[in-house]
Amino acid sequence: MNEFDLIRQYFRRDIDDVAVRVGVGDDAAVLQVPDGYELVVTMDTLVSGVHFAATAAPADIGWKALAVNLSDLAAMGAEPRWITLGLTLPQADSNWLAGFSQGFFDLAEQFSVGLVGGDLTRGPLTITVQAHGLVPAATAITRSGAQCGDLLAVSGYLGDAGYALTGSGAADNDADYFRQRLHRPHPPVAAGMSVRGRVNAAIDISDGLLADSDHLLAASRLGAVIHTDHIPISPQLAAACDRQTALQLALTAGDDYELCLALAAAAEDDVRTALRAVNRELYVLGCLHEGSGVQLEPAVDGLSQSGYAHF
Numbered sequence: 001m002n003e004f005d006l007i008r009q010y011f012r013r014d015i016d017d018v019a020v021r022v023g024v025g026d027d028a029a030v031l032q033v034p035d036g037y038e039l040v041v042t043m044d045t046l047v048s049g050v051h052f053a054a055t056a057a058p059a060d061i062g063w064k065a066l067a068v069n070l071s072d073l074a075a076m077g078a079e080p081r082w083i084t085l086g087l088t089l090p091q092a093d094s095n096w097l098a099g100f101s102q103g104f105f106d107l108a109e110q111f112s113v114g115l116v117g118g119d120l121t122r123g124p125l126t127i128t129v130q131a132h133g134l135v136p137a138a139t140a141i142t143r144s145g146a147q148c149g150d151l152l153a154v155s156g157y158l159g160d161a162g163y164a165l166t167g168s169g170a171a172d173n174d175a176d177y178f179r180q181r182l183h184r185p186h187p188p189v190a191a192g193m194s195v196r197g198r199v200n201a202a203i204d205i206s207d208g209l210l211a212d213s214d215h216l217l218a219a220s221r222l223g224a225v226i227h228t229d230h231i232p233i234s235p236q237l238a239a240a241c242d243r244q245t246a247l248q249l250a251l252t253a254g255d256d257y258e259l260c261l262a263l264a265a266a267a268e269d270d271v272r273t274a275l276r277a278v279n280r281e282l283y284v285l286g287c288l289h290e291g292s293g294v295q296l297e298p299a300v301d302g303l304s305q306s307g308y309a310h311f
């Protein structure tokens with residue numbers, strides 16, 4: 001099969017969306033942004049051996065390549081609409097492509113996002129997804145909007161994916177839970193949209209709570225105290241390892257794809273209600289103050305790094 005046959009077989013799907021004026025098959029896609037909305041664009045690349053093991057299940061890779069991008073749109077409060085896919089493959093392996101596209105479209109269909117274009121090249125296995133979302137004009141949530149005195153909070157359990165990545169054994173009945181948390185993250189899209197207009201700042205947690213909350217704080221020029229006892233740990237993680245290990249994973253391991261939020265104390269009940277309506281939760285960790293950086297109360301022993309950094 002040549003490049004065009006591969007695209008036709010694995011990546012061309014009918015899209016039921018009148019806003020897609022031109023999709024896969026032309027030189028570029030043409031997309032209609034409705035009046036009164038803004039386009040929110042993000043891109044993330046997954047490299048074999050860095051972001052996933054070369055032996056990982058192709059369907060998991062497909063799912064996750066999209067999930068990490070939808071998570072970034074979620075952190076902006078955007079509704080995901082369209083995606084493009086840049087795929088670099090060492091060879092045209094039809095088993096791999098069938099699995100990859102299955103996982104990719106499984107998640108795309110859940111959020112009704114259409115694949116409108118991409119690129120296919122030969123080389124070391126690398127996957128780049130660009131995601132396009134919409135927000136009503138001037139309502140996107142940014143990292144920089146936090147206010148002094150805001151609460152710092154997260155939308156769900158942290159550390160599960162990090163635990164799965166360590167390869168440590170879990171109780172048999174929890175093994176699948178950890179596998180899903182690492183390989184099939186559910187991007188907090190509905191959560192991001194539901195807190196739009198209710199929170200002052202947001203970031204998605206991909207590199208660990210410490211690193212990502214620090215990005216939010218730096219952008220907002222503030223510091224924060226995090227009460228480590230308030231960090232939400234799943235019952236499965238609490239059962240699988242000791243508390244210090246669980247906290248270390250939650251703080252530094254990453255791949256959680258939950259939201260970290262800054263909100264006014266007066267908005268707490270409203271935000272919690274909004275998140276519960278979409279099956280997420282509001283866990284308040286602490287408070288923002290003048291200054292910079294994160295202070296952990298009490299400190300967690302044995303924290304070696306603050307998150308994953310490529311360079």
Ligand code: ADP
Nearest residue numbers: 007011024025026027085087116117118119120
């Ligand atoms: P060009 O040579 O003009 O850059 P390409 O040969 O790269 O065009 O792609 C042909 C068409 O197939 C384009 O519409 C492009 O968006 C689409 N396409 C290429 N790769 C993919 C992919 N992996 N997934 C979806 N669409 C793709």
Ligand code: MG
Nearest residue numbers: 118119120121
């Ligand atoms: Mg091309």
